[in-house]
Amino acid sequence: xxxxxxxxxxxxxxxxxxxxxxxxxxxxxxxxxxxxxxxxxxxxxxxxxxxxxxxxxxxxxxxxxxxxxxxxxxxx
Amino acid sequence: xxxxxxxxxxxxxxxxxxxxxxxxxxxxxxxxxxxxxxxxxxxxxxxxxxxxxxxxxxxxxxxxxxxxxxxxxxxxxxxxxxxxxxxxxxxxxxxxxxxxxxxxxxxxxx
Numbered sequence: 001x002x003x004x005x006x007x008x009x010x011x012x013x014x015x016x017x018x019x020x021x022x023x024x025x026x027x028x029x030x031x032x033x034x035x036x037x038x039x040x041x042x043x044x045x046x047x048x049x050x051x052x053x054x055x056x057x058x059x060x061x062x063x064x065x066x067x068x069x070x071x072x073x074x075x076x
Numbered sequence: 077x078x079x080x081x082x083x084x085x086x087x088x089x090x091x092x093x094x095x096x097x098x099x100x101x102x103x104x105x106x107x108x109x110x111x112x113x114x115x116x117x118x119x120x121x122x123x124x125x126x127x128x129x130x131x132x133x134x135x136x137x138x139x140x141x142x143x144x145x146x147x148x149x150x151x152x153x154x155x156x157x158x159x160x161x162x163x164x165x166x167x168x169x170x171x172x173x174x175x176x177x178x179x180x181x182x183x184x185x186x
Contacts, residue, residue, distance in 0.1 A: 046158065047166060047167070048145075048159050052145070055145070061139065061147040062147060063147050063148075068109070069147075
């Protein structure tokens with residue numbers, strides 16, 4: 001199973017409106033991505049809480065359909 | 077209400093100062109993210125307990141609920157969830173992981 005970069009981006013944007021999402025397909029296989037997410041919603045949150053917002057945006061797909069996502073969160 | 081898997085995890089994370097839930101073993105990590113986590117702990121120079129979730133399907137399923145975190149590896153210090161490998165990298169580079177361990181009174185072996 002894999003997930004298209006565009007689907008990842010739109011899922012994140014739907015949950016975090018106004019966020020800036022930069023996705024790189026690390027292995028070119030549609031299954032190993034790096035995402036840098038910059039969002040005002042992260043302000044004041046711990047790193048764990050910031051990443052949880054992104055994981056929640058992806059629903060149950062993280063760790064399932066989406067195997068590997070190297071995630072960097074940046075408060076805007 | 078008691079969940080036997082969660083009870084097992086609680087015992088693991090409270091009876092060891094530093095616990096890494098990972099895929100594979102420190103010598104043979106089975107995933108790049110777990111390998112990264114091991115390298116950070118080695119640089120940190122602290123003793124740690126590792127739990128191979130591939131060898132323990134019950135823990136593998138239970139830890140995700142327990143931590144409310146969907147991926148492996150997962151680092152615990154003094155019973156508290158710290159994060160996955162990306163957070164470990166950021167905290168190590170910022171010196172925060174070193175501070176966390178020092179504040180927890182965990183001696184570096186490096």
